[in-house]
Every structure is written in C-alpha cells, then in structure tokens.
Amino acid sequence: MRLINVETMKLEEYLGSQIPPYAILSHCWGTEEVTFQDITGSGWRRIRGASKIKRSSSICHEHGLRYIWIDTCCIDKSSSSELSESINSMYNWYANSAVCFAYLEDIDSSKGRELIRKSKWFTRGWTLQELIAPGQVEFFDRQWMLIGKKLDLSSLLSDITSIPEDILEDPSGLIFCSVARKMSWAAHRETTQEEDIAYCLLGIFGVNMPLLYGEGARAFTRLQEEIIKEVDDQSLFAWGFPNPNSMQNDDCFLGDGAGVLAIHPVDFAMSQNIIPFPSKSVVQPYSMTNKGLRIELPLVKVINESEIHWTALLDCHYEDDFSAVIGFSLEKTEKTSEFLRSSKIATRRYPIELMKEAELRTVFIRKQLSKRGSKKSTRKCLIRVKSIQPNEYTMIRLEGHNTKWNRDTMVLNMTFEFQERDRQYASSTIMFLDDHINSSFAVIIGIRQGQLSVPYPYGLAKMVNILPKPGNVTLDEWKTECKGATIDWDGTREKEVQLYKLPNDSDRDTPLTIKASIAEEEILNQWIDVLDIEMRRDVLIEAANNSKREIFNVLTSYLT
Template identity: 40%
Template sequence: MRLINAETLKLEEFPDGETPIYAILSHTWGSDLEELTLRDVEEGEIDKPGIGSAKFRGCCQQAKKDGFGYIWIDTCCINKTDLVELSEAINSMFRWYKRAAVCYAYLSDVPGDENPRKDGSKFRTSRWFQRGWTLQELLAPRRLVFYSLEWRPLGTKVQLGAVIERVTGIHRLFLKGVNDLQSASVAQRMSWAAQRDTKRKEDLAYCLLGIFGITMPMIYGEGGDRAFFRLQEQILRSTRDHSILAWGLGGESTGDLAQSQARGFLAAAPSDFANSGHIVPRNRSTAYLDSLEISGGSLHVSLSLLATSAETVGLINCGPEGDAQQVVGIPLMKVASGGPDEYIRPRGCHSVIRPIINSDALRKPIHIRNDNGPDTQLSRQQGWIYDDSDFADAHLELVDVAPRSSWDEERAVIMSTTEPEGNAHPTLVRLRHYDGASRDFILILEFKQQGAHAEAHYCIAICSRITLLTDIVGNLQYITRQVSGKRRASNGLLNLQLILERNAGRPMFTIKPKAMRYPPYSTVDVTVELQKPHLTLEIEGMLHAQKRWDELQHIDYDEESGELESIYGQLPLLWASENGHTEMVKLLLDNGIDVAAANNGKRIPLIAAADKGHADVVRLLLATSGTDVNVKDSESGRTPLSWAVERGHETVVQLLLEKGASITVEDRDTCTALLYAAGMGHNIVELLLGNGAAMNNDDTAWRLRQTLKGHEDSVLSVAFSHDSKLLASGSSDDTVRLWDTATGQLRQTFEGHQNDVTSVAFSHDSKLLASGSDDNTVRVWDTATGQLRQTLEGHQNAVNSIAFSHDSKLLASGSDDNTVRIWDTATGQLQQTFGGQPYINSIAFSHDSKLLASGSNDKTVRLWDTVTGQLRQTLEGHEDVIYSVVFSHDSKLLASGSVDKTVRLWDTATDARGLHK
C-alpha cells in the first residue's frame, strides 16, 4: 500500500501488515488537469494550478496537526494506468478507508462560514453527497471529519448525523457504527446509492463492492448495466435476502414514476431502489430460508403468487420496516412458450406492497427468466401510438409528455404509467400548432379498468404556451374533473377531435387527429382554470381526493373576482366546521378567513362544530385569535358549551371548559349549560361541576408572565431550579440558556455541545446544572459562574434523560445506547452502568436516592438499586414505548406514561404492582 509522508510529501510503499497509522482523504474529483497523479507526486510536481494541490497540501497539514505521519489520497496513491493494480485497489478501497485512523472529507463547494445544520445550507447540497465513491467513504471510516474549501472543520459525521441522515436517507445508527453495515437489507443499501452518480457508468456498481462485502474483477467497457448485473449476481450467491428483488416500488407521488431500464428479474441501476429504503427482510419460518439461485439464465425461488385477471404478483420475503403485516409483491407474467412454472418480470410494471399471506401452502417454486420476452413492454403494457405524419398533416407537433418517462421517443409510443395500486395514472400530452400565436392543446389520456378489460379514455383542453405542464400535473385531479367528457376543443385556428384506433390483440391505441369544420360548444382553457384562487383549487382537490362528488357540485365562486363564495350556500368555514373537514378548516384559517363570521347573521363555525361534536375542528377554532368561547347564536342565545353538553360531546365540553367557557351563561329561555346537561341525563354534569368553579373564577385565571426569546432553534427541554429562581432551557441550537424567573433576563448561555440538547436538570441545591445531548455527552455547569465543570463521556449514542439524586451526590443519564449510567457529581467518575434496556427515554431517582427508575422503548419500567447496581424489578403492562417516569415525593408510588395512551401507577412498597392505568 502506498502512503504519502505528510512531512516529506514523498510516496512510501508498505507491505500488508506493516502499514503505519494513516489519515485518508475523501473528496470529489475536479478536472483531470488539476488533480495530482501518482506520477506528479513521484516527480515532485505537487504545485499544479487548481484544486488538486490545495487538497494535497491541506490534507498533509491537517494530518500533521492531528499527529499522523502518513496520508492516503486515491488520485496520488494508485497507478490508474495499471489495470491489475486499479482492480486490486478498487476491491480493497472499503478496507483501506475502514482501517484509517481518520477520514478527512474535503468539500470544495462548501465555504468555511457555512452552518451545516441550517436549512438550505451548501453543506446539504454539496456534490460530495451526490457521487458514488463517496458513499463507501462516508460509511467505512470509524471517524470522519468534514472540512470546508478553506480546510475549516465543519463537524464529524457523528455530530452531523441528523443532517446527514436527512440528506442521504442513511439512518444515523449506521453512520455512527452502532448498527453493523451488513445488518442493513440489500434494498436499503442500494437505496443509499439511488441518487448518486459516477463519471464512468461501471463505477456505479464497482463503488458498492465494499458496502456489500463483495469482490469481483473490473471490466471497464462492459457498460453500467452489465457491471451492476454482475454485482447483483455476486450478492445473490452470498445472501438469502429477498429485498434484492424489491426494486421498482412507487414513491409517495405516482405522477412521475421512474421508468426502469431493467430487462429481467434484477435491477438495472441503484436508482431502481430509490423508494426501497424502508424495505427489510421478513423471517417468518424456516421455509423462507430458501436460497436465491441463478441457473441457466433463470432465478429459482419459492414465492406465494397472487393472480388476477389483470396481473400476477409474487410475494417476496421482505416488506416495510414499520409494518410487519405487509410484504413486497413483484410483477410477474407467465411465459407462453415456457414451462408451467416459468415466468418473466415484465418491463414497465412496478413492484407493490401487499398484505402478508400467512399460509405457506400457497408458495410454489418458480423460475424467473432474466429477460422480459419479445417486446414485452409493447405486447402487454397499455399505451398510445403517436404517428408524427398524421399530426403534421394537422399542423401539430408533440412538444411535451408528463410523466416524461411515459414517452418512448424512439418507438413513438406513449406508455401508460402504472401506480403501485395497479391503476393507470393519467398521461398528459402537449400538442403545439405551427402558428406561433395560438394556444396549445392538452390531451389527458387514461386507461380505466372495466372488469377484465381496460378501456381507453381521453379528453382535450387548451392552454397558454407559457403555462407549465408541471403546474397542470400539480392540479391534475381538479383539471381532469373540469375537462371530463370534452372530446373536442378549439384554439381558434384548429377545431380538434381525436380518434382512437385499437390495435388487434393488445391494449394499444393509435391516436389520430381530425379537424372539424365547426368549433365545439365549449372549450376548457386550463390556464384560466389555474388562475382561480389557490384556496378554491385546494378545497376542490380535497373533496375530489375524498370522492365527495356531490359536494363538489355546490362550490360557488365569483367568476369575475375568482373568490370562493360558498359551499352549499353556506360560508366556507361554517360549512367545513359543521361537516368535520378538519384539514379544510385549517386551510381556511391559515388563509385568514374570519373565524367569527356568521351565516346570515346566525350560526357561527364554533357553535356548528360544537353542536356536531367535531373535537379536532373545535380545537383549531379555539386556538385561533378572535374566537369567543362564550359567543351566543342570534336565534336562541345559546353558547357552544350549551350545544355540546346537550348533545353529549364530552371531549368538546372538556376543550371548551379548558378555554374558560362559562357554565352559568343563560340563553333566551334562561337555561344554562348545566341545566341542559341535567335535563338530558348526561354524565357531563359531573364534568361541569368539577370544572365550573375554577373556570369561572377570574382570580385564578392563568396569565402569560413572560416569553423568553433567544434560542435559534427548537427548545427541547426546560427545568426550574429547586428554589424556583432560575429556569434552564435546552435547544436544538446546541446551547443551554439560564433565565432569571423574576425578570425574564438571560443569565447565562452555555455552549459546547455539538448536537441537540435534549434534557436539562438542576442539582437540588441549584448550584449545578446538567445537560444531556445527542452528541452522546453529559455536561455539568456551574450556575453561578457559567463555567463548565465536567464533561461526562462514555455513552455511545444520544443522551435522552438526566436526573440528579436528591442529595445531589449522584447524576444519572439514560441513552439510546441502551444503558443508564450513574456518575459521581463531585469527581465525574462513572459509578454504575445499567444495561440491557433498549432506547432509554426517561429516568428518575426515588427521593431517598436508593432506587432509580428507567422507561424505554421495550415497553417496560425497570427499577435499579443505585448502591449495588442490581435490577430490583421489571414492571410490565404498557403496550407501547414509555416516555416518562416519576416518583411521588414519599417514593411510595411510581408513575409511567406511554405512547399506549395510558399512565400507570405502581406501588413501590408492594413489589411495584400496578395500581391504576
């Protein structure tokens, strides 16, 4: 292995087993004229103009600063003209990066003053995150530090884990090395490379060798698809992970599903796994431990098959990580000329998510050929044939198609895009007249399944030449409804009609234009439709998505002003509130609709929602400025509370009472809310009596004392000192702030954490403040001087909770690394480590400091003896993650709160048996 001496800047070569400690560089290559080569370094030509010399010298200087004598840079340490050496280097690359003491990731397109955590930062959009080779350079090293153009440190991959996870889709546990890389599914690892590219297409496969623990010879010139196929062949020989077949899944939006170039059972490129990052293996039974074997050009596998008149889907042994009841189904088609168990994976059809089938009896061994038959895409998939000469005769040309992947320009075929659910997605075609001043024609083409047959549907509209097709796609549901049934259109120069001619034996139609003598009665102008206010379009889109067709017919807007006027003759907010359209209510409120507007001077939205029991709507309205909780309707003089109690809507009643609704306000018949409740015989009487006194006592009303501003990001934790004179706050801006509760003034800002501050806690004498962070550390601060007293290191993952013992001699910390640690506050020494409980979210000391409780993701509370370190009790009963635990002041009771929507009380004096929930 060649290394560069950081002091002499000369190359030195070391045999295996004698390699010294070295630093390694990760970077993106610039121009070949600027990069330093092996020959340049051998000849001492290290000061070429351009970025290459800056990287070389900067890396050497940083290594010396860090105490390393040697560095490795790919451009300088590999003889790329020797194909044998190059092949060996590529197969060894992952191992070299893993063995390095540190990896310097040099981001030449990121300035030194950049804050990587800021939304829109150049760090997040750096070219480094888009290149294929840098993926293994991110994952392999134990320690990786990012540097800017000026060689200023930006942070480590652990410190910036949350940002990198959002940019790359790689879970931070893999970035930190907590989760072994090989524990990620094949589909997950492939998805990490889906948005990356390489200069040579073959390298997109070769750069993944180390990530999959594979070695294979380099054959430059074989093409990217062939190289990627060989990679998958090698992976199949060493895995039983079915997720290697889980490519071609649709994303959240099916409007532009990528058209894979795969022609068999294996993917054509990592991009085919773009939507498979959440797919993991399912281990249901030993029957599913069959190996995946390639023989004679076919894949041999046992699958459950779901066959309908329209499709056959093979259920493979993997599925969404968050839903164990779902698996991936891959599209299959029986080979007409093959054996009874011979299938192909047809090109252009997407994988789907389907419910799991528990019976192994439906599984059968099949062979999937590594091709998709003669012109499978044309012989089976639905679409339209475009004849350019026919349209040229009508002075029209095709200028755009959406989604673009539907347009096979070489064959002049518009393919129908299939959604994950199996339905065909509408395809838009834009036609332009040769006359430069005319409007364009928009064709909306769609297949609709009618039993076993697919019927072709189309409609025509016009639009301005400057209207973007993407804008039409963004409002496609609304536009389709407006254009539905329009088979003719006129742009003023041409009166156009379409004729669809079916091709025998296949669902393909030839589109033929026909010029009409007279224009149609009406033509829809999509540009005009899009000029309707955004609010109207969104509301119509909501109703359309919910298939509330009748309600759509009763939306009225002013044609001249374009303003939304009414729905079913009612004011929009009133109608949405009365009918429980929570999202629509939010949309209207966000657009400044008057929350108190009444319909014909009578009913208002809050009363309508309270009457109907729409609690989520009531909650939105009460949170809006200008809402009067005791407002009366003009007809009966009744309040929202009066209507809610009469109808028995207990949740709504509670919401209104919490906002100060009066139980004694009388309506025109001198009836109060309490009287209505009693008259109807509801249990709400008890609720009113229990809340009424406090709610009507103005002297006890809560008032805002202070708003403490200064943090630059979300506040994640707050804590009062035990003398109530100080308030501490921990934030995602990586700081802790200390406030004076009497004046609201900022007393101290504690800086030093390298990630979110998730928890803060005062010692009981208020002299110390502890903070826990996602940077895996606990820091202890002096509240009087603001000085950092101690940094407690040892956790291997984020610290979620901290707590002082009541004598302040001990400090406990709970972490995502599955441990609770007990520290001596005087010395900072680690006293105890309690392990075996995953993702600890909350900890608490008993008031005699003898017990420590911890709640975690495993749905249990554990009680630990702080003196001996022994586990005293495991409290079971919760059905989901536990986020909070606390002891009563006499330590006889322990409370725990969980995602399962319960609080459980445990009796610590009687073996911690559950009392209530």
C-alpha cells in the same frame, strides 16, 4: 498500499500488517488533479490539485500521523490489475484509517453548517463508502476550516443521506441493514463512469468482483449477482416502487420490459424501509442460472379483463408493518415455469392474508436487461381451422404488418418494436376463397401493445374480425379491398358471421357460418396465441336427422 509520507511528501509502499496508522482524504475530483505519474516526478507541486495534498498532509501532521492516502495519486490507474485490487480493497482501507478528512470545496461554513446539504460531495457515488466506513470523519470547507466531525453531525448527515444515525456512529451495524435499504442510499448518487455506480458499492455489500470498464450497466447486474451468492435477502428484488410525489402512472413505472434485477440503484429510491422477515428454515435457497433466477415464491394468479398475470410475494415487508408483504407482478413467457417481471404493474405491498391464497412454486424469472425506452418482443400465433363439412375454401395470407407466416406450420410470427411514448401493433389478414362460386371471406387478427400515450394505454390488446365478401364485387376487387381494411381495435376476441346463399350457389341450401376466436393455449410447454377458425353449414334439423354422415376435419400443426 501506497501512502504519502507527509514529512518527505514521497510515496512509500506497505504490505499487510506493516501498514502504519494513516489518514485518508475524501474529496470530489476536480480539474488538474495530481496523478500517480505526477507525484513520482518533480514538478507536481505546480499542479492546481497539489494544494489539497499539501493542506491535508499538514492537517494529518497536526493529528500526529505521518502518512496519508489520497486516491488520485496513490493508485497507478494505468495498471488495470492495480486499479481492480485497489477498488476491491478501498472500503477496508477507509475502515482501517485513523481518520478521514472530507474536503467540501464548494462550501463556506462561515454561513452555517446547514449549507453542507448543498455540497456535491453528497451526490457522488464514491463518497458513500467514504462516509460510512471510517470510524472518524472530519469535514472541512473550502478554506480548510473544520465544519465538524461525523459523530457530532450524525443527525444532519442522516437527514441528508437517509443513512440511519446508528450506522454513521457504528459502521459495524451495516451487516444488519437490508439490501434494499443500502441500495436506496446510492439511488441519487452519480459517478463519472457508468460502471462505477456498481464498483463503489462493493465494500458496502461485502462482495468482490473484477472490474471491466466498458461493460456499462452490466456492472450493476454483476454486483447483484454477487450479492445473491452472499446474502439471503429477498429485498434485493423489492425495487420498482412508484414515487408518491410523481405524476407518473403506477401502471407505467418502467415503460419497457424488465428483468428480475434492477438496472440502477435509482430503482431502489423508494425501498429504504424494506427489510426481510426473520429467517425461516423452510425458505429454499435461490440462485441465478442460465434460465434466470431460480427461486421458490408464493404466487397468486390474477385475472384482469381476460389478461392473466401472477403476483409474486417476497419474504420482506415495510419496517414495523406486519400487516402486508412486498410483492411484484410476473408475466408468463412461452415456457410453463419461466416468467418475466412485469413492467406494467409497480412493486407494492399486499395484505398478509393474500398468503393464504398463494401457491408455493419454484419458478425461473428471466434475468433480462433492457434499456428504458426501447423494447423488441415477438409473439407467435398458431392458426387452427375446423370444418364440419368438406372444406371448399382455399386459405391464403393476404397481408401482414410486422408479421411473417410459415405456411407449412400455420404459425404467424409477430414482431413488436417499441418507441418511447408510442404504441406498436402486428396484424395479418387471412383470406378464404372458393373460386367456383365467387365466394370469399377474410379473417383479420390484430395484437397491439401500447406505451404511455393516450388513448393507447400500456398493455396488450387482441382482436379478431371477419369480413364477408359482398356479392357485387369480383375476387380481385375484394383482395384489393381487404388489403386496405381498417383494423377495428374496438373489436373483440371472438366473432361470428354467416355467408348466405349466393345466386349461383344452387347446390348449397344452407348458409355458411364462420366463427373466429383468439386465446392463449399451452402447447408443448409454451404459451402461444391460437386463432381458431371454424366453418360449418347450418343444416335444418330434419335434414340433419336424415344425414348420418358428419365430417370433422381439423387442420392443425405444431411449433417446431
């Protein structure tokens, strides 16, 4: 650890127990700060930022201390290894300091203490640990006039930062704060580098990890993964509560796919009062795997307008509220025990009685990290054709929007690409032809996913429709007409029509009934959409009694 000797104004280096009593300067970086390379030279006193070093060193000397640490010039940031070591050690350096001087250069305290609320010092990510860790913090205004000490200002500071007064007065109580609460303190703070919003929280959570500048939001994901290794606190997953003062719809709280981990501390903005229940010996440990978070949770199956999702109940609740637990919504994936955290339903409180309906299950929740405003997802649809008479119709796929058809496996692969405040869909037209009698019908399948815009609410809509070929058009004309068919989004998941006897259909005395329906099925441990198309000749009862032959031909295939 390098310290500035306030008498010689030179850097001195100390190791381990050799470190003498020292002060620390906490400040917001400005223009022309003195760097490590500057202070080891001779002309640093002419740099604009030198005044902060001189004034804080003078105050340090008044406190009877010979040494001060200032991040801008005591760390050689050109060395990635030194920078990583320093950031991982910084919380302890603040905690072990004799005093921390917080310089609020944008405040004139002569107009009252309350003005410190407007200081940008309280909006910076790094100053969070600089407020909490030191036992003693003294606040100075732009003129280096003492505003007050942390203990004297604890009520005002708590009101500004939402950090409880007892934590400000005794930082050792930090270990008793929930993960969600600590995350909420950083919800509205900013850092110059995207990665620093994670790195500035290392000491507050008592974890260490290497620094990888350039990884972007991945840094905050790694931070949460390290927390999982160290702390048994499910409030880490209690994020995504809607802001009651926001006009945003609860059912659109993210607007895109979400993983089990938060993307930024702002996701915890409304989670400051979430705490875990007292630990129970029966709670199983959880961990992050290559399939996502492996965790045992009580799940409640919810069926809403033919859509199925699960409510996962966490081992945490609102402080002083024992009538409800915190839960979030899960959507199933193509794998039986794998889920994706729903981006359509916000995290919320659920009555404690719901625990009685829950089934305790070990599941995997995907650790998907996606940027807001964009999402690409795919769905598979298996086509299954059933015929109670010999099938005279040839099946062809005529046209598809965002779909690819594997004729061999009879599977449609549907792709959706989302844009902010928009909706996307995938559709396909499957035509059945009987060239001998100039007969045809088309089955249209459509799946739509919506975003925030009206009249397309967020969610998944499925439809199927059957279009019989009119008798007065040719097959070529019919193909052209089907290509331009409008998708009926008000349609249903099930449709049934009849093709009546055509003028040249003398060998067939009964109409052909076609039924089509779409539903989800579990096939080979995967949940996929299945389009069932059934064709049958509705023979008369007496004709059926005379006939002993019935052919049931199922054309099916399996996912590869």
